[in-house]
Amino acid sequence: MSDFALVRQPVFGGTGSLIGYEIRFNDADGSGSFAQSFLSGTFDLVRNRLPAFVSTTREQLLADAFLVAEPGSVIVLLPSWLTPDTEIDEAIARFIAAGGVLAIDEVGVEPAPAEAFLPRVNWVRIDSRSGDPATINAICDRITQQAPKGAIKLVASHVEELDQYEATLERGFDGFQGTFFSRPEPLPAADMPQSTVAAMRLMGLARDQKISDRQLEDVIATDPVLTFQLLRLVNSAALGGRGVSSIGQALRLIGRNAFLRWLAVAVAAARKSKNGVDQELVRQAVERGRLCEQLVGSGRDSGTLFLVGLFSLLDAVFRMPLPEILERVVLSAEANEALIDRTGPYADAINFAESYELGLFENASEIAKEMGIDPSKLGEYYTNAISWTAEALGAALDSQEAAPARKAS
Structure with missing residues (x-):
């Protein structure tokens, strides 16, 4: 394939509004792809003036890879396995000081090392397939208890069925993404102009x-x-x-x-x-x-x-x-x-x-x-x-x- 390839996937708000995109790159660790897409202008074209959720690696954080972007244009997804240390703490501090926005990616049933960053992040993404509504609520409770009140916004990922959407919507999630939104139930009585x-x-x-x-x-x-x-x-x-x-x-x-x-x-x-x-x-x-x-x-x-x-x-x-x-x-x-x-x-x-x-x-x-x-x-x-x-x-x-x-x- 080319030096980089990417795809965008929409993130919707609770009212159905489009609030941003997740942008995924073809290489496994994202090394170099974000920088190439940004320098070529492709990144800004694809995000269409909306915030873009982008996964990161430890190496990208230490290299300040996302500081080139306009503040607020990128929401950096920290992998749930990321363990705090002095170098990471300093890199995150530099990113936040420059106006950067952080999220923790794919938080699940078991507490993850990256939850140590909760006081410093704005978003947490939770897999809607993690369990029944009670399980999802337990994950949310654990997250919100570790962060300043009202400071964390929740994104439900992998929303594939109506019951997953309804459960996460009822819980008060702020963002939703998944195949459910690209294949809504047809309405036989619908008609066309x-x-x-x-x-x-x-x-x-x-x-x-x-x-x-x-x-x-x-x-x-x-x-x-x-x-x-x-x-x-x-x-x-x-x-x-x-x-x-x-x-x-x-x-x-x-x-x-x-x-x-x-x-x-x-x-x-x-x-x-x-x-x-x-x-x-x-x-x-x-x-x-x-x-x-x-x-x-x-x-x-x-x-x-x-x-x-x-x-x-x-x-x-x-x-x-x-x-x-x-x-x-x-x-x-x-x-x-x-x-x-x-x-x-x-x-x-x-x-x-x-x-x-x-x-x-x-x-x-x-x-x-x-x-x-x-x-x-x-x-x-x-x-x-x-x-x-x-x-x-x-x-x-x-x-x-x-x-x-x-x-x-």
């Missing part, structure tokens, strides 16, 4: 080479909101500032695959919500689409890769079963196989994305090799997906805010 349904149908038409650009333009023109959104999207900075005045011109300028991509972004961005979990799901879906799109080769089409990546999370985005969503759009048989059965030439792209997003870098690297993708490019692909999505969704959301109201018939 009409413009979203129209856009999804257009995806099927746009993939049909028998349908001319003129026919597509005529269909899109019947929906003024969608027309406005798409023109705003294709006029974004991603096109280098070239002006586009009609859907037909957009199709001719950017081609069917890029047009499909922008259509897919409009679909994802239609899921409006002030809830940070929902917003992060939309962002993750588009990021996954862009990440998968870059895995071209061995006969895989980039447009299909984008759609497969994006649609693999749309059930969570729209709170609808995926088969019901796929009924509204005509994707290729290979795309449907990948999404429903995890078979066919595009299934590995979803498997890769899921592994990478979980920080399973070795597994992701092996899948990439099997796909004929150079593993050293994966970190670049991921950061490209984040920056592209930020730009694309910014244009999509701007178009929603400024979209003209539909006239009553």
Whole structure:
């Protein structure tokens, strides 16, 4: 792989707001990766102006590795096994004096050596799988009794099920992270905005080479909101500032695959919500689409890769079963196989994305090799997906805010 690869995983507050990210690096001990990511600008790009939880080692602490970052931008996760000594105490004192924020990572049932630092830390992360609610409460009581009242904030990690979330929320945890938030229960009664349904149908038409650009333009023109959104999207900075005045011109300028991509972004961005979990799901879906799109080769089409990546999370985005969503759009048989059965030439792209997003870098690297993708490019692909999505969704959301109201018939 490259000198460093990283992945970010969201940390949500009790109201569903996004309060930060955990950033994980591909090397086991983090040596050098944080510094490289910071100096390259990747770290600040990925944390998106929010605090970033980053694991550390004894060596990094002694080397003052995190002093280069803006105070408060990094919440350093001390490993629970870290034992106090004079050198560590002095390094921690330097970090705190510079405005640094500390956390203790993965505190469990048994007291850990790093709990000696509790009077000096702001956060403690507890594995929500450590036991039943009574066990979790006992861990919390032990932590809060050793720290100044109200000084410690608690993060529940590995939240995978509803009962884990409810138990830690009831206890008063301040932060939550885990796969539970990327696969909420679908609501069969949920529905989509009409413009979203129209856009999804257009995806099927746009993939049909028998349908001319003129026919597509005529269909899109019947929906003024969608027309406005798409023109705003294709006029974004991603096109280098070239002006586009009609859907037909957009199709001719950017081609069917890029047009499909922008259509897919409009679909994802239609899921409006002030809830940070929902917003992060939309962002993750588009990021996954862009990440998968870059895995071209061995006969895989980039447009299909984008759609497969994006649609693999749309059930969570729209709170609808995926088969019901796929009924509204005509994707290729290979795309449907990948999404429903995890078979066919595009299934590995979803498997890769899921592994990478979980920080399973070795597994992701092996899948990439099997796909004929150079593993050293994966970190670049991921950061490209984040920056592209930020730009694309910014244009999509701007178009929603400024979209003209539909006239009553």
